[in-house]
Amino acid sequence: MVKTVIVGAGAMGLAAAHYALKLGHEVDVVEADAVAGGMAAHFDFEGLSIERFYHFICKPDAPTFALLEDLGIADRLRWRPTSMAYFAKGRLHPWGDPVSLLTTSLLGPVEKFRYGLQMFLTSRRDAFDDLEGVSARAWIEKGAGRSVYEKLWRQLMDLKFYQYADDISAAWIATRVRRVGRSRRSLFQEELGYLEGGSQTLVDALVASIERQGGRVHLAHPVQEIEAYDGRVTGVRTAKGRFDAEAVICTVPTPFVPGLVPALPQASKDSYAAIRNIGVICVVHKLRTPVTPHFWVNIIDPDIEIPGVIEFSNLRPTDEAVVYVPYYMPPDAPKWTAPDEALIAESFSYLQRINPQLRPEDRIASRVGRLKHAQPVCEPGFAAKIPPIQTPIAGLQVADTCFYYPEDRGVSEGARLAREMAQVIGSSREPRRQPVFA
Missing domain, CATH: 3.50.50.60 (FAD/NAD(P)-binding domain)
Incomplete structure (x- = not known):
């Protein structure tokens, strides 16, 4: 002992x-x-x-399943079909399955083929040692093309990693793609897990x-x-x-x-x-009406200063809609010290941009949380x-x-x-x- x-x-x-x-x-x-x-x-x-x-829980998360079994709470795990989308050009674009990729107006035919092939092959790979010294930007541009990076990735990376955006490991990004890519019911349906309670x-x-x-x-x-x-x-x-x-x-x-x-x-x-670490200010809204039918929405809009929103109630069922709006930034960024009320108002206005039917009276409650060391910066x-x-x-x-x-x-x-x-x-x-x- x-x-x-x-x-x-x-x-x-x-x-x-x-x-x-x-x-x-x-x-x-x-x-x-x-x-x-x-x-x-x-x-x-x-x-x-x-x-x-x-x-959220993904199907490759074997250590989670072992821990739940060990604690006797494996029966509290639930799986639910989920989906994602991009908000770009003023509207939602479904994403994450072959049909959405083929029908999207965000990419041209060659871009769709190269992007789809890169993501599919990444989800099937077991090792990324060849990517350890490569930046995510270089890897995406080599596989899917520079235009795809500019259209789908640049703003997301800039708003999550700020000055470090071009210095993020391709191995780290590829591993994230693989984890979610393998959490599917079928080629056409993503499926994520949550715990009751x-x-x-x-x-x-x-x-x-x-x-x-x-x-x-x-x-x-x-x-x-x-x-x-x-x-x-x-x-x-x-x-x-x-x-x-x-x-x-x-x-x-x-x-x-x-x-x-x-x-x-x-x-x-x-x-x-x-x-190095990036901080996060996470604004959580409880709403009377859903914003979208999707679990996660990536945002590509020059007037919206967040990389996306997570509509958590589209994974874990709740009586009202619950939406997380994360602002990633270094803790020395000017917005880090912004008043909670200003962040709540701004983030809710972004939700209204995504869903113009959302009214001020639909907001029940909001909360702001800050975490200085939320995300390690994993460079090549x-x-x-x-x-x-x-x-x-x-x-x-x-x-x-x-x-x-x-x-x-x-x-x-x-x-x-x-x-x-x-x-x-x-x-x-x-x-x-x-x-x-x-």
Whole structure:
């Protein structure tokens, strides 16, 4: 039995605690927030329990399925046919299936063929090692053509990654395309999953499992320092007390790591500090009427400053329509400090552009959430930039969402990595990262 402290009660941290307890270790989880769950946590939206930031499940997400089985909640998983569209030239264009591609007016015949072939072949590939040193823009332009990138991708990339838009890994983009491309009922029908009760169902099950196995979850305990002596981790000091530790798994965003672990060598601190992140302001609207019949809508319009909207109620059934409007941006962007009321009004006006039938009285409630480290910026060659999970300090493992690369942020990769980290507690083995391009 190893006395273990998990820093961070997001899905990965909670899963790591669950798996570590199953292996017989003593576990405390410390979390700065007043609630568990991290990005998967819910809030009370005028009587509806809903995620702060939307989540969905894809059919390739095997680690999620294994975790749900382990927790006894696999029967809460539901699948639903979903669809996507582009909003461009003042109207919605259905997307994501052969018929939509063949009939769209957004692309010409040659563009349709090249785009369709690239996306189809990407969804069938098992490895992207040849794309690790290639930018997403170069890969798309080579496969589908420069005109396709300009018409379908440029604005989306610019509004998600700003100054980094031309410096995003093709391997990362291709892996996202593959994950969603393989989550289908048929060639003509996308199908995504959700949990009854939302992500809170998973969070509650993880917390219950931890407490049932004798672990403890300490909320509102911001960590001040992960302590080490003579090259080995010794404890975690929080604003409310200190926890002895023989092993620590830290799951907070990598930009925080150098400040939390002063005992790290400078070279390690520099490696964490070098990982760039984009923030997100997510406006959530509860509406009396749906905006579209689609789960996600990409937006190509010079007058709309968001890359798209997620109509979550078209995946998880709710009494009213629930729409997420994400503004991705660096936290030093001028709009980051915009008043909530201004963001709510602007984002609702965008929804009205998409659906002119939407009236002001159709808006029931709105909420604004901000997250400074929402999306790691994965540039070409990013795999070599990720530090080892096992730090130079014995017993200290560090991983956040950038360690999922080339996969994107998601519960499934968090569950996989959590299990790997739990399995090496107390040993000298390095956690087995998923083969980077398998």
